[in-house]
Amino acid sequence: xxxxxxxxxxxxxxxxxxxxxxxxxxxxxxxxxxxxxxxxxxxxxxxxxxxxxxxxxxxxxxxxxxxxxxxxxxxxxxxxxxxxxxxxxxxxxxxxxxxxxxxxxxxxxxxxxxxxxxxxxxxxxxxxxxxxxxxxxxxxxxxxxxxxxxxxxxxxxxxxxxxxxxxxxxxxxxxxxxxxxxxxxxxxxxxxxxxxxxxxxxxxxxxxxxxxxxxxxxxxxxxxxxxxxxxxxxxxxxxxxxxxxxxxxxxxxxxxxxxxxxxxxxxxxxxxxxxxxxxxxxxxxxxxxxxxxxxxxxxxxxxxxxxxxxxxxxxxxxxxx
Ligand SMILES: Nc1ncnc2c1ncn2[C@@H]1O[C@H](COP(=O)(O)OP(=O)(O)OP(=O)(O)O)[C@@H](O)[C@H]1O
Numbered sequence: 001x002x003x004x005x006x007x008x009x010x011x012x013x014x015x016x017x018x019x020x021x022x023x024x025x026x027x028x029x030x031x032x033x034x035x036x037x038x039x040x041x042x043x044x045x046x047x048x049x050x051x052x053x054x055x056x057x058x059x060x061x062x063x064x065x066x067x068x069x070x071x072x073x074x075x076x077x078x079x080x081x082x083x084x085x086x087x088x089x090x091x092x093x094x095x096x097x098x099x100x101x102x103x104x105x106x107x108x109x110x111x112x113x114x115x116x117x118x119x120x121x122x123x124x125x126x127x128x129x130x131x132x133x134x135x136x137x138x139x140x141x142x143x144x145x146x147x148x149x150x151x152x153x154x155x156x157x158x159x160x161x162x163x164x165x166x167x168x169x170x171x172x173x174x175x176x177x178x179x180x181x182x183x184x185x186x187x188x189x190x191x192x193x194x195x196x197x198x199x200x201x202x203x204x205x206x207x208x209x210x211x212x213x214x215x216x217x218x219x220x221x222x223x224x225x226x227x228x229x230x231x232x233x234x235x236x237x238x239x240x241x242x243x244x245x246x247x248x249x250x251x252x253x254x255x256x257x258x259x260x261x262x263x264x265x266x267x268x269x270x271x272x273x274x275x276x277x278x279x280x281x282x283x284x285x286x287x288x289x290x291x292x293x294x295x296x297x298x299x300x301x302x303x304x305x306x307x308x309x310x311x312x313x314x315x316x317x318x319x320x321x
Contacts, residue, residue, distance in 0.1 A: 001027040001189050002048065002157065007057035009043050009214070017043040018214035021057070025206075027156075030183060030190040034200040035210030035217075035237070041193040043214070045159050048191065049078045061157065076104070079150030079188075083162040086146070087134040093145055094119070094130040100152035118148040123178055140171040147179065151186070160192040164199065176202055197238055201226070201245050209234050222249045246314055247279035256313045257295055257303030269293045274302055278310050 002025040009018040018040040025031045033041040046052040048059060050071045059066045066074055087096045094115050101111035116126040122144040134142055143163060150158060163179075164172045176199060183190060194200055200207045201222040209225065211217040211233050218230040226246050229235035238245070252274055269285050271294030284293050285307065292304045 001025055001029070001062060002191070003058075003060045004044075004048075005058050005060075007044070007047060007054050007059060009040070009047060009052065010055045016214055018047070018054075021214065021216055023208060023216065023219065025189060025191060027189055028187040029205045030192065030203060032200040032204035032207045033191065033193045033210060034195065034197055034207055036212060037195060039210040039212045040214030041195075041210055042161055044210075045161055045191060045193050048157075049075050049080060049159055076153055077155050077157060079153065079155040079158040081146050081150045081158065081160040081163045083165040087142060087149075089134050092131050092133060093124070093137070094126070096134065096145055097148045097152055100149060104153060114152065115148070118151055119145075121151070121182065122148045124148070138171075139167045140175055143167060143175060144178075147182075156189060158188045158190045160190060162194055163192065165194070172199075179203070198245065201238075201248060209237060247282060247310075248277055250278045250313060252276055252278065252281060252295055252305065253313055253316075254295070254302055256309045256316075257305055258309065260294070260301065260304055263292050263304055267292045268304070271296045271301070273297070278313055281305050282307075282310055 002023075004021050004023040007018060007021040007023075008016070010016050021040075021044065023031075023044075033044060035041055043052055047054045048061075048066070050066055053067070061074075061077070087093075088099070091099075094112060097115035097118055098108075098111040101114050102108070106114070116130060119126045119130060124141060124144050129137065129141065134145070137145065143166065147163070150160075164175045167175065180203065192203060194203075200209075204222055206219060206221055207225055208219045209217045217237075218225055218234045220228075223246070225234065226238055226249065229238055252272075254274060267290055269288035269290035269292065272281060272284055274295050274297045276295075281293055281295075285291060292306055294304050295302045
């Protein structure tokens, strides 16, 4: 879908922001670019929609070189969400979201209808929020308006630069979850920039870790990066809590379950679905202050998971990936 080959950017003052970058992003994939400050993540993102022109290399979307496309045309197919959202302060929320459909020649009633649908989609009740001004919203709500506006032209590609950066950690986690749910329905191809490795691991189908100097240190699934960091830099960056992070990306394996026989009902912390992650299983055990949790697939009870089982599953996932 999106293909970067040998892409480099050297700014006029000689700063090498991105160096010989090869990156392939599949259709419908959510790829996160992560790394320390100044390592070229935003520059990479802006080269995809031609806000910045590369010095070397080639960027293709669906096999078409972006530099051969009219930038305005190109950006119609690419939604862009930035941290400070950039809403028009003197326009009501609904009007802010209508901007893009109006730009593309939709009639006012059609644009308004679409804007209200999009507000609903991103979890902002139109009846409450449509006629507010941006300053009458919380940071998280403003961010949702930004996402709604980026989706307004129904672009196949979405570029997001620190989209959840400006909100507190609790709201941030909620927005991340909401966006993941939305993404499951919409199936956009998303490239998301963050400096937060936890966000990268939570959100990314694949994660590209950048090192200073615009060098790609490693590209892989969160599980691969956590289990097999390519070098010391990546190992350091994913950090000492990588065992914990693995909980969030490792799914329950039915072969680690034990039979229910012999477990006293009082010891059981309810049941979770087999599609859950080890983190969800552990969280449920801690929440209920129990040491056994049931695992089911639909209505079928598969067995139980204990802290030992979780530990074993973690150890094995480290070996196999
Ligand atoms: N217009 C410019 N002229 C010169 N250097 C620039 C320009 N824009 C960015 N840079 C430099 O290019 C490098 C990469 O910048 P970029 O914004 O892509 O990094 P980033 O990884 O997105 O950083 P952050 O996480 O801090 O936003 C940095 O060293 C930055 O100072």
